């Protein structure tokens with residue numbers, strides 16, 4: 222397999238390769254962090270990888286602690302609880318360690334460390350990010366343990382606002398972690414159904430970025446190679462979680478998705494965010510379910526682009542239909558359910574969620590302009606499971 226290892230500064234410093242979690246103390250030194258706070262979730266906190274990281278940091282003489290009260294689809298209370306620990310422990314940096322929820326919570330805690338305004342003042346609207354006191358942001362090291370969100374290279378955190386059941390994007394360019402340790406060995410223990418769901422999230426990022434109707438050839442280039450890696454390696458990663466080659470390619474494909482989606486996302490994420498906020502459905506799984514219905518909806522805007530994409534993916538008879546057939550096959554082969562009903566979204570959801578979907582910041586990147594009524598119709602297709 223050659224050496225699937227490298228040091229990259231794109232889009233941030235990335236130390237990529239199996240076993241590189243050992244470099245965590247050195248990474249802290251490189252950023253002059255002496256008292257890191259590890260932010261993770263409760264399940265991960267019980268695994269040896271966190272205990273080992275903590276031991277290595279302490280052995281290197283660092284005053285390190287673990288905060289693990291981060292729930293799936295994190296809420297403001299999680300960020301505030303972490304902030305209290307960060308401040309009382311006089312921590313000078315954050316190690317965001319885990320899947321998307323832990324990474325997003327960790328990045329938000331580091332952002333909020335030195336702010337006086339409430340977090341919702343930094344929502345990704347107009348120029349609200351300019352309200353941030355940049356000097357008050359602590360450096361973050363990101364250690365992804367799933368291969369999906371790509372939050373390790375992203376400049377935002379998605380936090381659920383429990384007051385109105387919406388997922389809000391907290392954004393600042395300097396929320397991008399300063400350094401990433403991307404170690405595929407950390408993803409080996411992910412069970413097949415999670416590997417499948419997060420892998421489809423990575424696919425949705427590359428795919429929606431590629432479909433977004435803006436001029437951004439750099440993002441498009443990253444997105445199509447990200448999709449090729451997922452096509453080649455996601456089924457293997459689901460079938461044989463110990464295959465480090467597959468795990469390596471999925472881990473970088475996930476970072477590539479988040480790099481590409483600086484260009485934009487689209488209706489998959491617009492539909493998915495309200496489902497997770499209301500019914501706590503898994504983000505990646507929800508995207509995987511809605512994916513073919515959204516593509517079919519946008520078909521008229523995608524025909525030409527998908528001829529090129531299908532050719533690059535080496536699909537027979539390159540066309541929109543070839544890409545759609547590949548995605549339907551892939552979903553089936555890795556055990557993704559077909560409809561939103563299958564994952565517990567009720568039949569009255571369209572009326573309830575369509576407005577939130579329309580308001581979602583991802584909507585602006587959809588290839589076709591959308592209305593609230595369009596989203597209600599599209600939700601209906603996803604609930605019935607009809608293309």
Ligand SMILES: [Zn+2]
Pocket residue numbers: 370422425426490504508
């Ligand atoms: Zn996503």
